[in-house]
Amino acid sequence: MLIDIDLRSVMMVSVLLGILFSGGLLAARTYHDGRIRASMTIWASGMLLQPLAWALIALRGQIPDYLSIVFGNSLSVLAFALFAHALRRMHEHSTVPRLVYALSAAVFIGLSADVLVVHQPQWRVFGLSLLIAVFLFQVARETLAGPWRVQQAGVQLTAAVFFFGAGVMVFRLVYEGFFATAPREVFAPTVLQSVVFVYAALAPVIASFGYVLICNEQTVADLRRMAATDPLTGLFNRRPFEQMGEKLIADAARKRRPLALLIIDVDHFKQFNDTYGHAVGDAVLQRLADVLQAQLRGADLIGRMGGEEFAALLPDTGASHALQVAERLREAVDALEVRSVGVVVRIQVSIGLAMLDENAIHDDEPGELLAALTREADLAMYAAKRAGRNRVEVAF
Template identity: 35%
Template sequence: MNFHIPTAMLLTAITTLIMGLSLAFTVTDYPRALQVPIRQWVRSLLVSPFAFLLFALRERIPDWASIVLANVLLIVSTTLLVQALRSYNRLGSLRAWSVANIVITLAAVSVMTYVWPSIAGRTLLVAGQLAVLFVFGIAAIYRPADQVTNPERMVASFLVVGVLVMILRMTYASDPLMTTLLDSTPMQSIVFTYGALMPVIATSGFLLMCGQRLNKDLARLATLDPLTEVFNRRTMTDLANKAVAASKRHGRPLSLLILDIDHFKRINDEFGHEAGDLALCRFVELVREMLRSSDVVARIGGEEFVVLLPDTDQASAAVLAERIRQHLHATEFTVSGWPVPLRVSIGVGSIGPEVSNLESLLREADHAMYEAKRTGRDRVVLAADLRAASKSES
C-alpha cells in the first residue's frame, strides 16, 4: 500500500495543532524563566500545522499558498523551535539572521515557482535551510556540552536524524519518481515520516527538558538563599554538622565566622529595601573574594551571615576575618550615586577542648559578634579572648 502524503500531512497538522494548543494553556504554570522558551515552542507548534495543511492542499489551491507560503511557514516554524532551544539555554537571539533567512526563502521559492519553475531547486533550497536550522538547534543544546541532560540529548539526537534526512533529501532532489510534492516515493515516505514524528518526539523531549530544569531549580532554591544565592540556614547547619564531625574524627582545625552588617537598618530606611537588597548582594560578593573554594558562606538572618572555614585554626580565622573587614572598609558602594558604607562586625569561633559541637561553636561566635557590636562595631572579636577575659575576672 502506498504512503498517502496528503493524509500524512493532514494528520501531522492536526496532531501538532492539538499539542500546541494544549501546551499554550499550561505556559503560565511554569516559572517565568521557562515561559519564554515554552511560548516560542508553542508558536512553532501553532505555525507548522498551517504549513502542512497548505502542502496537503497542493493542486487544489493557488501555488502562492501551497508552495511559497507553505515553505515560508515551514522555515518560520523551525526557526521558532531553534530559538526556543536557544532561549532555554540562555543564548542570544538570532532575530536578524532569521528575518534575512525567511526573506531569502520567500524570494527564492517565488522565483523557482513562477520565474524558473523547479521542484528540485525548491527541494535543495528548503532541505538545506532546514538542515542548517537543525544544526543551530543542536549547537544550542550542546553549549556548554558538559551540562547536557538526557532529555536534551534526546532532542538533539532527533535533530541529528533530521539533518541526515535533509542531506539525503538534497542528494535525491531530482527524484525521477516524483513529479509533484504529493507523489508517494520512498524518499517522500522517509521525509514525511520524519515530519510526522518530529512534533511529537521533539515536544516530548522539550517538556522533559523543562521538567528537569524545574526540578533542578526547586532543589537549588531549597538549599540557597534566593537573594544572595549563598546557602540558607538549613543547608549551612547540615554542612557545618558534617564539618564538625570530620574535624573531630580527623583531628583537624575548624573555625567559623559570624558576620553582621553594621547599621543595615539605616540603609533600608534611607535608601529603601531595594538598596538594602543590593547591599546584601554586594556584601556577599566582597566576602567571597577573600575566601577559598572550600569555605562555605551562608545567610542565616536578615543581614547576618556565617562563614565556615575547614582546616583553619583560630589564628588564621582571625587574620581572615580582619582581611574581610578591611576589604569591606576599603571598597566603595553607592546607591543612586550616594556613597553607602559597608561595615561589618565579626565574631570568630573555633573547635577546641571547650567547644566540641556546632551548637557551642555558633553560640560562642555569636556572642563574640555581639561583643564587637557592643564595643563600637566595625571590628573583629575572638570567642577565645572573651573566654580568657571571663576566666581572669573570675
C-alpha cells in the same frame, strides 16, 4: 510498509496534532510565569504555524505554487526557528537566535528564486535539504545550550529529534545529489519521501513532548532554587548552606586541606530598622550581600544564616589568608554607603574567623565538624562585638 503510507493523510494528522498540542500549551502557560510562560508562548506559536504550513503543502496543485511551495515550506521552517527561540528564552536569554532566523530567511529567499525564476525542482530539493540540515543541527545545538543538565530526559529527547532530522536531510542531500535520476512527484510514495514527510509531520509533536518535559524539569529546579535561597539577598538559606558546607568540610578533612569559616554580623542593625524602617534595613542586607559576593571567590560558599548574620566558608584558605579576606570584607563594608527611601546610612560589621581543626580526619562527622566550627566562629564574632565592633577576631 513506508511506501504504502498516504502522505497527504500523514500531513492531515499532523495538522490535527499541531492544533491540539498548541492549544494545550497555550492553556498550560497560564499556570506559569516569567521566562517559562514566555517560552511556552513562543513554542505554541511555532506549533500553530505547522498546521498552516502543512495545509498549504497538502494543497499542492490546487493553489498557486508560490503559496504551496514557498510559503508552506518557509512556515514549516519558521516553526522550528520559533522552537529554537523558545528554548533560548527558557534559559533567560533576551536575545534571539539570529543564525536560526537567518537560515529561515535563506530558505524563503531560495524557494522564491526557484519558483519565480530558476524552475529547477531537483536543485530546489538539493538546496533546501542542505539549508534545513544546517538549520536543524543549529536548533539541536540551541537545545543543548541551556544551563540544564544534558542528561535530562526532556533535553535528550528534544535534541535527538532535531539531530535525527538533520541526519535525514543529509541523507536526502546525498541521494538527490548523486543518485536521483529524475524529478519525482512531491507526493510519490517512495521510501525516502515517506521518511521525510513522516519526520516533518511527527517531529514537532515529539519535540513538543520533550519540550514539555524541559518545562517541568525547569519548574522543579526553580522551586528547589527558591526554597534554597533567601528571597531578599539571593544567598543560600541556612539549611542548604549547611548541607553544602558539610560537603566542603568532608572534602577538606579527607584531603587535609585548610578551610576557614567567617561569621559576619551587622553592627547595631536593630537601630536601622527602629530609626529608618524596615525598607532601609532590607537595603542594608541586600548591599551587604552584594559586597560579600563581590569580595569572595566563586569557590567560596556564602549564606544568610538569619536576621543580620551571614556566613562564608572559604575552602583551601589558610589562617593568614583568611584573616586578610576578613579584613578586606570589613573594610569594603566600612566604606559602603547605603541609599534608600531618601536616606544615606553607613554600616559596619563584626567578623568571627574559625579554622577547621588540622587534626580533623575524613572519618569525623561533617555535620559535627561544621557545628563545632560555627560555634567557634560565633564566639569570635561576639568577642569582636565586645571589643568595640567593626573588627575581626580569630577563634583559638
